[in-house]
Amino acid sequence: MTVTKPENRRLVPPAAAAPAARRRWWADRSPAGKFWLAVAPALIVYGVFTVYPMGQVIVSSFTDARGFNRPVNFVGLENFARIFSGDTVLLQAIGNTAIYGFFKVIVQTVLAFLIAVLLHRRLLLGNVYRSIFFAPMVISPVAIVFTWSFMYDPTTGTINTTLRSLGLDHLAQDWLGSYDLALYSVILVDLWSGLGFNIIIFLAGLSTIPGEIMEAAKVDGARAWTTLRYVTIPLMVPSIGLVLVLAINGALRAFDTVYLMTRGGPGNETQLYMTQVFHEGLVRNNFGYASAMAVLVIVVLIAIAAAQNRLTKSTTAEGGAR
Amino acid sequence: MTRGRALRLARRAPVNLLLVLISAVMAYPLIIMVITAFKSNLEVLQNPTGLPHEPTVENFSTTWVEAGFSNLFANSILLTVVSMTAATVISALAAYAVVRRLTRIGSAVYLLIAAGIFLPMQLALVPQFRVVRELGLVDNYAGVILIYIAGAIPFGVFLMAAFMRQVPAEIVDAAVIDGAGYFQLFRAIFFPLARPAIATFWVLQGVGIWNDYLVPQLLLTDPDKRTLTTGVLYFKAQYLADWGNIMAAVLIMSLPVLVLFVLAQRYFVSGLYAGAVK
Numbered sequence: 349m350t351v352t353k354p355e356n357r358r359l360v361p362p363a364a365a366a367p368a369a370r371r372r373w374w375a376d377r378s379p380a381g382k383f384w385l386a387v388a389p390a391l392i393v394y395g396v397f398t399v400y401p402m403g404q405v406i407v408s409s410f411t412d413a414r415g416f417n418r419p420v421n422f423v424g425l426e427n428f429a430r431i432f433s434g435d436t437v438l439l440q441a442i443g444n445t446a447i448y449g450f451f452k453v454i455v456q457t458v459l460a461f462l463i464a465v466l467l468h469r470r471l472l473l474g475n476v477y478r479s480i481f482f483a484p485m486v487i488s489p490v491a492i493v494f495t496w497s498f499m500y501d502p503t504t505g506t507i508n509t510t511l512r513s514l515g516l517d518h519l520a521q522d523w524l525g526s527y528d529l530a531l532y533s534v535i536l537v538d539l540w541s542g543l544g545f546n547i548i549i550f551l552a553g554l555s556t557i558p559g560e561i562m563e564a565a566k567v568d569g570a571r572a573w574t575t576l577r578y579v580t581i582p583l584m585v586p587s588i589g590l591v592l593v594l595a596i597n598g599a600l601r602a603f604d605t606v607y608l609m610t611r612g613g614p615g616n617e618t619q620l621y622m623t624q625v626f627h628e629g630l631v632r633n634n635f636g637y638a639s640a641m642a643v644l645v646i647v648v649l650i651a652i653a654a655a656q657n658r659l660t661k662s663t664t665a666e667g668g669a670r
Numbered sequence: 671m672t673r674g675r676a677l678r679l680a681r682r683a684p685v686n687l688l689l690v691l692i693s694a695v696m697a698y699p700l701i702i703m704v705i706t707a708f709k710s711n712l713e714v715l716q717n718p719t720g721l722p723h724e725p726t727v728e729n730f731s732t733t734w735v736e737a738g739f740s741n742l743f744a745n746s747i748l749l750t751v752v753s754m755t756a757a758t759v760i761s762a763l764a765a766y767a768v769v770r771r772l773t774r775i776g777s778a779v780y781l782l783i784a785a786g787i788f789l790p791m792q793l794a795l796v797p798q799f800r801v802v803r804e805l806g807l808v809d810n811y812a813g814v815i816l817i818y819i820a821g822a823i824p825f826g827v828f829l830m831a832a833f834m835r836q837v838p839a840e841i842v843d844a845a846v847i848d849g850a851g852y853f854q855l856f857r858a859i860f861f862p863l864a865r866p867a868i869a870t871f872w873v874l875q876g877v878g879i880w881n882d883y884l885v886p887q888l889l890l891t892d893p894d895k896r897t898l899t900t901g902v903l904y905f906k907a908q909y910l911a912d913w914g915n916i917m918a919a920v921l922i923m924s925l926p927v928l929v930l931f932v933l934a935q936r937y938f939v940s941g942l943y944a945g946a947v948k
Contacts, residue, residue, distance in 0.1 A: 379771070380775075382767075382852045382853075383767045383770070383771045383775075383776065387767045387779055389763065389764070390761060390764035391764070391779070393819050393823065394820050396820070397798060397801060397816055397820030398786055398791070398820045401794040401800075402793075404797035405793060405797060469685075472686065473686075477693050481693070483700060484696070484699075484700075485938075486877050486881075486927045486931045487924045487927065488881035488883070490883050490902050490923070491703070491902075491923055495917070496699060498702065498917065499699065499702060501913075504715055504718055504913070505718065506718050509718045540696065543696070552939075601790050608903075622793075625792075626792060629793075629796055630796060646793070649788055649789075649790070
C-alpha cells in the first residue's frame, strides 16, 4: 500500500523554511494540483474498495448474476418485480424486521429516555451507572452473542436454571429454539446492547436545557411529573426525533446478532431484512436478486439520512434562535 | 441540617433504588461472562448461576496456550494498529484538502466521502471480495487492511474536517506569509489541532475494527492468520458447550476494549454523538 506522504518528517517551524533551499517536487503545483495530491490516497482507496463495489451492487441488481464466474445477463427490473411479487421468505423477513423495529423504536426509546432523565441529575454513583449502561456498546457482537447464548441455553443456561431453582419450571423455555419466542429473545439481546447509545443522545440533549427553566418550574411549584410532561419533553423533541430516526435506521441494518446467534432460524422465524439479503447473496448465490434487495434498502437509508439531515438543520436553527 | 440531609436522601431513595435495579439487569450478562470464565467445566454444569465455589484460571491457560490465543491477540493488534494508522494519515490529509479548498469541487469530494458513513457495507462484501481476489490479496492481511481503511475513511474525514474547519484564518494567513508550504501547514498546524478528533476516531473506529469478524472470516482462510473474533468463532465451533473456556476466550477478547472504554469514555461519548448528529 503506498501512502503519498510528505517525506520530510522534521517539524520545521514555518518561519525557518527557506523556500528556495527546500523546494519539493510538489512546490510548483497550483492550489488545485495540491488539493488533488492530498485527497488522492483517500479517493483511491475509498474508490476501489467502497465506491466501485457499491457500483457493482447497483449494476448487478439489474442482472441475473449468480455465484462468481458465470455469464451475466441483463434482466431489467425483473429482480425488483420479484421483490414486490410476494417472495414468502422475504415477506416474513420484512414482518420480523417490523416487529424488531417496533421494539427498537418504541420500547428502547422510552426506556432510554426515562433512564437518561434519572441519570441526568447529580447522583451518588452516577459514573458507575453510566459505565454499566454504556459498556455493552463496545463489546464485540461475537462476545455478546456467546454470552447470551449461554444464558439462553435450554438445559444449562442461567435463565432456565434460575427459573427452576425458584420453582418456576413452567416458565423455563427453549428461548432460541421456540418458533414463538426466538425473535423476541434476539430482540432482547439487541435492546440490551443498543440502549446505551440512545441514553448518550438523550443525556446530551438534556444537558442543553438551561438550568433556569427547571428552576423556574420548581419555583412555580410544578411536580416532577408535570415538569417532565410540560417542560422536559417539549424541549427534547429534537433529540427524540434523532433517536427515532436512528432506531429505524438501526432496525433496517440489524444483522450481527441474528447472523451469529440463530442464522435466521428456527425456520425463518428470526430472519431480518439484512440477514435475508446476506443469505440470498452469499449462501444461495442469487447475487443479482440480493443486490436488488440491497439497492432498495440503500434508497430507504438515504431517504432517512436526508430526513435526519433536515431534522438536525432545523434543530440547530432553533438553538440559534433561543 | 442533618435532618434536611436525611430527608433529601429519603426522597432520592426511590430513584436510586430504581437505578440500582435497572443497572443490575444491565450488568447481569457482563457478570455472567466474568464469573463463568473462572469456573471449571464441571462447576458450570452444577452451578451455572452462582459465584464460583472453587475459582480457577485454568480456562485462561487453556485458551491462551492450547488454542493459540497469544497469536490471535497479536494478529488483532497488528491489523487494528496498521489499519488505523494508515486511515488516520489518509483521512487527515483528505480532510485538510477539502477544508482548505472552498470550491464546489472541494465540497463535492467531501460529500462523496462523507456519504460512505451511511452505507451498510455487509451488502458490498461480495464485490469487495472480488476486488481483493483480482488484486491477488486473498488470505493476505493487505486485503483486510485495505477494506478496513476504506471503511474508516468516511467517518475519519467527517470528524477531522469538523475540527480543521475551526482553525482560525489568521493563523493560516500568518503561516503562509512566513513562507509555510501547503503540506508544511498541514503538518505543523492542522494535523496537531485535529488531535481530539483523531483520538475519538481511534477509539471508535479502532474498536469497530477490533470487534469485526465478517471481513477476516471471508478473506482469511489460513488458521495462523485468524484474528481474535474469528478465532473465538472457531473455538466455539470446536468446544461447543464448554462454556467456561468460551467465556474465558470472550473475556480475553473484550478486556482490551473495556479497559480502553473506561479510560477514554468521554471520547466515546462525544464521538458517538457526533456520528449520530451527522
